[in-house]
Amino acid sequence: MSLKRKIHDQDMESIMGSLLRVGVLVSATVVLTGGILYLFQHGASQPHYKTFKGEPSDLKGVKQIIIGVTEFHSRAVIQFGLLILIATPVARIIFSVVGFLLERDYLYVIIALIVLGVIGFSLFSGFAG
Amino acid sequence: MSILVFTLILLAGAFVAGFLGSLTGLRGGVVIIPLLTLIFHVDIRYAIGASLISVIATSSGAAAAYVKEGISNIRIGMFLEIATTIGAVVGAIVAVYAPTQLIAVLFGIILLISAALSLQKRQEKMVNMPNAKIAALLRLNSSYPDQTGKEIKYTVAHVPGGFLMMMVAGIISGLLGIGSGALKVIAMDNIMKLPFKVSTTTSNFMIGVTAAASAGVYLGRGYIDPGLSMPVVLGVLIGAFVGSKVLVKAQTKSLRILFAVVITFLAIQMIYNGISGTL
Numbered sequence: 001m002s003l004k005r006k007i008h009d010q011d012m013e014s015i016m017g018s019l020l021r022v023g024v025l026v027s028a029t030v031v032l033t034g035g036i037l038y039l040f041q042h043g044a045s046q047p048h049y050k051t052f053k054g055e056p057s058d059l060k061g062v063k064q065i066i067i068g069v070t071e072f073h074s075r076a077v078i079q080f081g082l083l084i085l086i087a088t089p090v091a092r093i094i095f096s097v098v099g100f101l102l103e104r105d106y107l108y109v110i111i112a113l114i115v116l117g118v119i120g121f122s123l124f125s126g127f128a129g
Numbered sequence: 130m131s132i133l134v135f136t137l138i139l140l141a142g143a144f145v146a147g148f149l150g151s152l153t154g155l156r157g158g159v160v161i162i163p164l165l166t167l168i169f170h171v172d173i174r175y176a177i178g179a180s181l182i183s184v185i186a187t188s189s190g191a192a193a194a195y196v197k198e199g200i201s202n203i204r205i206g207m208f209l210e211i212a213t214t215i216g217a218v219v220g221a222i223v224a225v226y227a228p229t230q231l232i233a234v235l236f237g238i239i240l241l242i243s244a245a246l247s248l249q250k251r252q253e254k255m256v257n258m259p260n261a262k263i264a265a266l267l268r269l270n271s272s273y274p275d276q277t278g279k280e281i282k283y284t285v286a287h288v289p290g291g292f293l294m295m296m297v298a299g300i301i302s303g304l305l306g307i308g309s310g311a312l313k314v315i316a317m318d319n320i321m322k323l324p325f326k327v328s329t330t331t332s333n334f335m336i337g338v339t340a341a342a343s344a345g346v347y348l349g350r351g352y353i354d355p356g357l358s359m360p361v362v363l364g365v366l367i368g369a370f371v372g373s374k375v376l377v378k379a380q381t382k383s384l385r386i387l388f389a390v391v392i393t394f395l396a397i398q399m400i401y402n403g404i405s406g407t408l
Contacts, residue, residue, distance in 0.1 A: 020189045021190075031363060035136075038355070039133055039136060043132050046130070047132050049169070049170075052172040052175060054351030055351035055352075055353065060350075078355035079353070082182055082358055082362070083348075085186055086182075086185060086348070089338040090341055093210075096203065107268075114211050115211055115338065118218060119341055122217075122218045123348075
């Protein structure tokens, strides 16, 4: 029983490894694409990071960012790449829920769901502005 | 300075940070914030946002390499992530309301602690406590293969203490936009008495999840700027990748000392600027 669980765990981990690698690569590609576009469009202007103004609302929410991507806004494309990056560890948790379900380890299904809930709260709650 | 020049210099700086980070085991986030605030005069809130993103990038990138070795303990990681993610969200919300000067000073203090810890020799303190109730109940005890392929069993001590320490690590991570790997290592090595191989990979695994938890709050609050995060993320990622390819064991000790000296210097600068209000 314990040996069997071990093998399952290792399968899960190797799939997770590929998942993370693909996520990071896809994210970096999108960020790079948006970055090149951004430098072409805004490369000559001045950076403005000395005083904090906060991002405009079209770069703060998942929905608005995706709308920006469809309109080829370079900053929205980069932001979308960053969203993919934020999603990679979240995807890992979702995958773990499935993995623990397959292993019939219900205690850990619940634990993984709690972690997922906390991250979901951060992304979608009122605190996120 | 135009955005083009700014971006290219930042890309180079982030590359060095990622490179040194992967050589010394101290993650890039620790140098990204001082780099941005002290040298480029970026507001610390934008710097925290960009740093947090780079933390996720290095963690996911490194985890992809680690998991193949199959020594991280996903149960310990998952269980402790409850503590780190809750801490991270709390930290990120506090950060929104805390004065930036206080954050700068706190960051400096954490930098000093990280520098001190990076010079300390880590001690493996494995214990055999198969009867510890909570660890058994949560099925945290496990084993890992050593170099010869022999399975080494280990047990987990002081689960509640480790859990609390992880919550502190999560708060610091959310508050300052760093991975707080140093605090996670304290929790796992010193309190829970895990073997190195397991604590290193498991803590790395947790860093990305923890950072993702506070990233939601930061994104919604407008701390994550695409123009700033782009060179930081790409630079740190490429730097960490190159670093992992040229990892030379013999030189890491002197590198660590050099890095600790640099970090101490940056820490003092951050504290000074925080107190004098020039950040």
